[in-house]
Amino acid sequence: MINIVTFVIMSFFLVILPGPDNVILTRNTLREGRKGGLRTILGICLALLVHTLIAIIGLSAIIASSAYLFSIFKFVGATYLIYLGVRAFLSVRDNKLKAPALSESCQAADENFFRQGFLTDLLNPKVAVFFLTFLPQFVEPHVHSFVPFLLLGFIYTALTFLYSLFFILLIDQISGFMQKQSTQKVIQGVSGAVLVGFGLKLAFEKAPA
Incomplete structure (x- = not known):
């Protein structure tokens, strides 16, 4: 038997906690609108499903x-987050370009939004450990089937999708102000600092005992 109600409540509060996903999602939505945000969400959700299968x-x-193995996975994920952060810093310089060139740059970057969301989640060993330790708490000890774990993984992924969709729609509503060049410079700079910070934090994360 699965404690669905408790799992949904706990998962909701975990989903809304800020993390690298939120930073990537915000940045990509501001750069390419709902389309960029949606592609990022799909990448994040696919990575969550992969983590579910890995846990199973x-x-x-x-x-x-x-x-x-944890250290290898950790440093690869940390390097990728730092890479995205550095790219955000460099885009502050790109914002000095004329509007057509900036639009062309964003259009090229659009192809990578899905990959950014996917790799940000997939290369985070803390997500793998989270699924391994969180999901079993909501399944009865005597249950040996993989089906309950698969169901919980799908529920968590669905909650992530719905919250993220609401998140990008909210951002898109205020995109007029957010797309101003001065605002963009601040956002890209802050996003870069936060992503680099998450990357460094992940790099120094200790392996679970």
Whole structure:
């Protein structure tokens, strides 16, 4: 038996906690509107489903129990977040370009939005460990089927999708102000600092005991 109600309530509060996903989602929505935000959401949700499957087949347990594998996964994820942060800093300089060139730059970047959302989540070992430790708490101990875990993973992914969709629609509503060049420079600079900060935090994260 699955404690669905408790799981949904707990998952909702975990989903709305700020993290790298929110930063990427905000940045991409402001750069390309709803389309950019939606592509990022789809990437994030696909990564969550992959983490669900990884937890089910036990690879997350290996990552969580092996300090060596955890460190490899951690540093790859941290490097990617820092890379995105540096790109955000560089885009502050790009904002000095004329509007047509900036539009062309955003159009080219649009192709990467799905990949950014996907890799940001997939390369975060904390997400893998989270699924490994969080999901079993809501399934009865005697249940040995993978179906309840798969269902919980889908529910968590659906909640993430719905909240993220609301989030990008809200951002899109105030995009007129947010798309001003001066505002963009501040957003890109802050996004870059936050992403680099998350990357450094992840790099120094200790492996679970």
